[in-house]
Amino acid sequence: MTSIGTGxxxxxxxxxxxxxxxxxxxxLRSFAHQSILIQVKVExxxxxxxxxxxAIGLRVKDGIVLAVEKLVHSKLLVxxxxxxxxxxxxxxxxxxxxxxxxxxxxxxxARDEAASYRDNYxxxxxxxSIADRLGLYVQAYxxxxxxRPFGIxxxxxxxxxxxxxxxxxxxxxxxxxxxxxAVGKGRQLAKTELEKLKLAELSTRQAVMEAARMYVTxxxxxxxxxxxxxxxxxxLVHDDAKEKEFELEIxxxxxxxxxxxxxxxxxxxxEAEAAAKAALENFE
Amino acid sequence: xxxxxxxxxxxxxxxxxxxIMAVQFDGGVVIGADSRTTTGSYIANRVTDKLxxxxxxxxxxxxxxxxxTQAVADIVHQGLQMYSQTAxxxxxxxxxxxxxxxxxxENKDALSAGIIVAGWDKEVGPxxxxxxxxxxxFRQPWAIGGSGSTYVYGYCDATYKEGWGRxxxxxxxxxxxxxxxxxxxxxxxxxxxxxxxxDNVERLFVPGDELPKFWEGREVLGATALKNRAADKGVVPxxxxx
Numbered sequence: 001m002t003s004i005g006t007g008x009x010x011x012x013x014x015x016x017x018x019x020x021x022x023x024x025x026x027x028l029r030s031f032a033h034q035s036i037l038i039q040v041k042v043e044x045x046x047x048x049x050x051x052x053x054x055a056i057g058l059r060v061k062d063g064i065v066l067a068v069e070k071l072v073h074s075k076l077l078v079x080x081x082x083x084x085x086x087x088x089x090x091x092x093x094x095x096x097x098x099x100x101x102x103x104x105x106x107x108x109x110a111r112d113e114a115a116s117y118r119d120n121y122x123x124x125x126x127x128x129s130i131a132d133r134l135g136l137y138v139q140a141y142x143x144x145x146x147x148r149p150f151g152i153x154x155x156x157x158x159x160x161x162x163x164x165x166x167x168x169x170x171x172x173x174x175x176x177x178x179x180x181x182a183v184g185k186g187r188q189l190a191k192t193e194l195e196k197l198k199l200a201e202l203s204t205r206q207a208v209m210e211a212a213r214m215y216v217t218x219x220x221x222x223x224x225x226x227x228x229x230x231x232x233x234x235x236l237v238h239d240d241a242k243e244k245e246f247e248l249e250i251x252x253x254x255x256x257x258x259x260x261x262x263x264x265x266x267x268x269x270x271e272a273e274a275a276a277k278a279a280l281e282n283f284e
Numbered sequence: 285x286x287x288x289x290x291x292x293x294x295x296x297x298x299x300x301x302x303x304i305m306a307v308q309f310d311g312g313v314v315i316g317a318d319s320r321t322t323t324g325s326y327i328a329n330r331v332t333d334k335l336x337x338x339x340x341x342x343x344x345x346x347x348x349x350x351x352x353t354q355a356v357a358d359i360v361h362q363g364l365q366m367y368s369q370t371a372x373x374x375x376x377x378x379x380x381x382x383x384x385x386x387x388x389x390e391n392k393d394a395l396s397a398g399i400i401v402a403g404w405d406k407e408v409g410p411x412x413x414x415x416x417x418x419x420x421x422f423r424q425p426w427a428i429g430g431s432g433s434t435y436v437y438g439y440c441d442a443t444y445k446e447g448w449g450r451x452x453x454x455x456x457x458x459x460x461x462x463x464x465x466x467x468x469x470x471x472x473x474x475x476x477x478x479x480x481x482x483d484n485v486e487r488l489f490v491p492g493d494e495l496p497k498f499w500e501g502r503e504v505l506g507a508t509a510l511k512n513r514a515a516d517k518g519v520v521p522x523x524x525x526x
Contacts, residue, residue, distance in 0.1 A: 121382045121383075161407070
């Protein structure tokens with residue numbers, strides 16, 4: 001994808017010199033070309049995701065851990081407020097990276113889908129079916145010129161009758177199951193770190209510690225990443241003044257929570273963060 | 285207005301006045317039904333099959349209005365096909381029962397349908413769900429339904445035991461249905477049964493002349509009786525004083 005926008009992407013009815021409409025799919029071309037047009041629209045949506053705070057998910061032996069890096073853009077914000085990880089039904093966690101308003105909209109939809117599954121089948125929904133329904137929903141927004149695609153990647157985690165499950169739904173509507181997933185700014189680094197772990201052998205407690213460590217590491221190493229869309233940069237963690245600009249939100253589902261999706265208890269959270277910082281100092 | 289037709293059958297509508305039942309045993313379920321469909325007092329079909337397939341290992345027994353129960357069973361059949369396609373696995377009996385219950389409850393004013401859902405799934409094994417007229421959902425180890433069931437509650441309560449194998453359960457179902465059919469005018473014909481296990485569904489058939497026989501009744505008043513009574517006693521009428 002070499003030529004991006006540059007003035008030809010402002011309107012749905014403008015072709016660029018190489019015959020592309022960047023905003024919307026409008027179909028005077030062949031089917032192959034159409035699929036390229038859809039891709040372009042979705043690529044822009046992916047950009048919104050890439051510039052947002054990192055979210056990760058880990059699927060381990062006995063449960064799921066979700067973690068989100070909340071880039072705090074004002075000292076006036078109440079710490080611990082503005083949760084980015086939502087609970088769907090009782091046993092499903094949903095973390096988003098990207099446009100947060102889109103994330104709330106999708107959370108509401110996920111809750112409706114879960115409620116409708118319960119109405120029909122009188123059972124908690126398996127994560128596979130929620131992910132499927134959300135994938136269909138998100139994909140629908142890539143079909144029409146009157147709406148824009150969702151600017152979020154969503155990590156869904158749950159423990160259902162088939163065991164722990166983790167899915168990521170992207171702006172195109174495609175979704176895959178994962179053992180470990182990362183979306184947002186620091187995802188490349190996070191994925192590298194995730195690949196080093198033996199996820200199938202960890203307990204959820206260990207996974208919480210790993211998640212915190214990963215955030216600290218990612219923040220440390222990603223100081224090389226240039227300024228993002230929202231015009232703040234990722235910084236070194238051990239810089240105290242700037243530390244307040246980054247809050248870590250972790251939630252878990254597993255044996256210790258009896259299958260419910262809950263925020264990690266305060267003491268475990270503090271322990272994880274402390275251990276992570278200690279590990280980083282040792283590394284230095 | 286002293287008699288309310290609580291069955292709410294329209295004129296000429298076909299009724300599955302019925303005896304149906306389902307019983308769970310260790311390896312599966314046995315379901316059974318009579319075979320009589322009536323329109324008023326005319327037997328419209330004397331060899332009806334009231335045991336309806338909704339999925340590979342899930343069947344339902346239908347009682348009440350024939351049209352209503354067929355329509356509901358069709359809806360659930362389609363719903364379960366969709367489910368197995370999208371979920372990629374066989375639905376559980378609980379799923380099927382929930383779909384039945386949804387339809388029966390939400391349309392309770394318009395429907396006259398008493399359904400027993402039974403089958404085998406890999407989560408729970410065998411199970412039986414009873415969905416009577418109002419649309420409630422009840423899981424039970426054994427369930428009876430239809431107009432003929434009222435006559436056999438006592439027999440079932442007294443006879444049922446847990447821990448039976450396949451053959452004992454089949455005998456229980458056969459006997460119960462035979463008793464119900466003997467007393468209920470809206471039930472009769474043949475006994476159809478299905479044995480649903482993990483491996484397969486086996487259909488059994490008991491023709492009308494091979495039904496289990498119980499007490500058939502005996503004529504008490506009549507000449508023979510009188511003769512016997514006089515013969516056996518040496519009973520002398522009391523002397524009347526002059």
